[in-house]
Amino acid sequence: MEWYVVNTFSGYENSVKRNLEDRIKGSSVAHLFDEILVPSEKVSERRGKATIQTTKKFFPGYMFIKMEMTKESWHLVQGTPKVTGFLGGQTPRPVRTAEMMRMLGGAPAPVEQQLGKEVAVEVTYHVGDHVRVKSGAFANFTGEVEEVNSDKQKVWLSVSLFGRPTRVEVDFGELEPIAP
Numbered sequence: 001m002e003w004y005v006v007n008t009f010s011g012y013e014n015s016v017k018r019n020l021e022d023r024i025k026g027s028s029v030a031h032l033f034d035e036i037l038v039p040s041e042k043v044s045e046r047r048g049k050a051t052i053q054t055t056k057k058f059f060p061g062y063m064f065i066k067m068e069m070t071k072e073s074w075h076l077v078q079g080t081p082k083v084t085g086f087l088g089g090q091t092p093r094p095v096r097t098a099e100m101m102r103m104l105g106g107a108p109a110p111v112e113q114q115l116g117k118e119v120a121v122e123v124t125y126h127v128g129d130h131v132r133v134k135s136g137a138f139a140n141f142t143g144e145v146e147e148v149n150s151d152k153q154k155v156w157l158s159v160s161l162f163g164r165p166t167r168v169e170v171d172f173g174e175l176e177p178i179a180p
Contacts, residue, residue: 001034001068002094005087010061012082013038017063020080032073034066062087064100124177125155131175133159138168142178 008016017036024033039058044051067073069092077083086092125131129145143159146167153172158165 001032001066003064003066003097003100004069004092004094006063006065006077007084007087008061008063009082009084013057013061013063016080016082020065020077020083023076023080027076029070029072029076032068032070036066037064039064064095069094125172125175130178131155131157132178133170134174134176136170136174138170141168143168 017038020036024030040055041058043054043056045054046052065077067077074086074092078085125145125148127145127148130142131145132142133139138159141159141161143157145155145157147156149155154169155172155175156167156169159168160166
């Protein structure tokens, strides 16, 4: 089974997902489908004095389906109300695994993790360290580490942007330590 991208009416992704899951359960091709994702995250927003939990969709108007592509499975998805079609039209192409992992915020697991061995990532950055950004939007900027998130492997640092200190978020892999 491979991942495919399906275009839906924007704002109706979750209802399309529920509708499609119901259609799949009642069909003879249920074995051709594995997973349906509407990539989103819970976000806390501050409105006045209240904090409100909302769901933010990463790709409004799109959902991802892991399925085996046949004429029957294509027609089942295409015939679902509020589905406008597959990305790629009549001959949709599957999303590459590495691309799917990147879109969903993950990275392919290192070989050691794939084999079931746990790998501890050594954190080499601490608050107050001076670092240089090697790649990304802030390449060649230098700054001081303000906060480290080991779980997400991200660092928040203060860089000088137009003469003002600006806080930016950078992945561990985009940094290199420099002498203060």
